[in-house]
Amino acid sequence: MSKVVKLKKGLSIRMEGAAEKVLAKAPASENYAVKPSDYKGLVPRLCVRQGDAVKAGTPVFVDKNRPEIRFVSPVSGTVTAINRGERRKLLEVQIKADTEQISEKYEITESTLKSRDLIVETMLNAGLWPMVIQRPYGIIANPADKPKAIFVSGFDTAPPLLDIDFMISGQEEHFKKGINVLAKLTDGKVHLGLSADDYASKLNKIKNVEVNIFSGKHPAGNVGVQIHHIDPINKGDTVWTLDAQHVVTLGRFFSTGVYGGGRVIAICGSKVKRPQYLHAIEGVSISAFADMIDHTGNVRYISGNILTGESIGRDGYLGYYANRLTVIPEGDNCEFLGWAMPRLKKFSASKSYFSWLMPGREYALDTNLNGGERAFVVSGQYEKVLPMDIYPVYLLKAILAENIDRMEQLGIYELIEEDLALCEFVCTSKIEVQSILRRGIELMIKEMN
Secondary structure (H helix, E strand, C coil): CCEEEECCCCCCCCECCCCCCCEEECCCCCEEEECHHHCCCCCEEECCCCCCEECECCEEEEECCCCCCEEECCCCEEEEEEEECHHHCEEEEEEEECCCCCECECCCCHHHHHCHHHHHHHHHHHCCHHHCEEECCCEECCCCCCCCEEEEECCECCCCCECHHHHCCCCHHHHHHHHHHHHCCCCCEEEEEEEHHHCCCHHHHCCCCEEEEEECCCCCCCHHHHHHHHCCCCCCCCEEEEEHHHHHHHHHHHHHCECCCCEEEEEECCCECCCEEEEECCCEEHHHHHHHECCCCCEEEEECCCCCCEECCCCCECCCCCCEEEEEECCCCCCCCHHHCCCCCCCCCCCCCHHHHCCCCCECCCCCCCCCCCCCCCCCHHHHHCCCCCCHHHHHHHHHCCCHHHHHHCCHHHCCHHHHHHHHHHCCCCCCHHHHHHHHHHHHHHHHC
């Protein structure tokens, strides 16, 4: 029987520009990129040179510390540029796609699917391993480890909202295959989190998985919150997580032996003319979507959601883990009397505006912080939006003090940036919560290895 978890804390951010349930093919794009910055803790080592021809699935770079982990081209084409930053830091590898796509192919046999070692080896060779994220720390999993459990979230509550059920509609068989493959990678359980609002989801009928039902506001869809309430992470534990669409990709690969196939993304936000779902390939240049976007005024292009996504600019590329492109206005306008005005068209988590009297209203959010960084005080704001048994303010202060023991005691093993993103959103002190948490995680990795 499914476990039902009712979350009382959180915050639903009602945002204009959620994607309509319309699926179209993304506009054609010649340009794609593979970016090391998409992957936490990666030290890349190039495998290609400018001018090299690649197939979809050809390694572009590997992890210098774990060279068995490959990062591959999403398309077949020609490497047109290798961009570097300060101290020759690798920023991105740009690829011009061929008219006809050719993918790397692998032989998948019944014996492959029965052996954990062969599954891991095949995923590594095919460049699929970066889909597997390890908790603690939110980094690419170590292939040599065996996790106590694997978690997949089947719904998304981050703004603007996504319908995961719609995004994988018609690909349920690939999802099932992916779950069966994941079940071979752990001696524990594979957990699938579903929303109480979508209990009729087709994913609810899948075997080899334990379904857990969650009700509540964001961050109920975060896999970290689901882990916390189902099988918490303690010191020495390892849990693996995957995005639902990456499970589809995994199942498709082990069914066909062919790398690629793309994924469904949402192009959304108040600056999108018609928010909708598109079938696209990871790493696509967002310039392909230019005609779908209202570029008037200053605009923020975000690879991901508004809470954790990366600002990539008008000529940027969609990130490896991003399942949406969000386009919203920049918050560079100066407002008369600021928060003191009784505004009705502004969202406020603290009821600073009278808009809280209209609970069903959606808002065209921008990037304005509405103030600058100030004293970091204990206000109780964070605890109201974090449905986990953790004291986030004390944890953040322990990170700033670089107190390893306190960080462990206060639950750093259970958190990555997305879990505290709402804390940063509601913070009146404008503290960069997510960057502080990542600093603490990097300190833990350094000290514990």
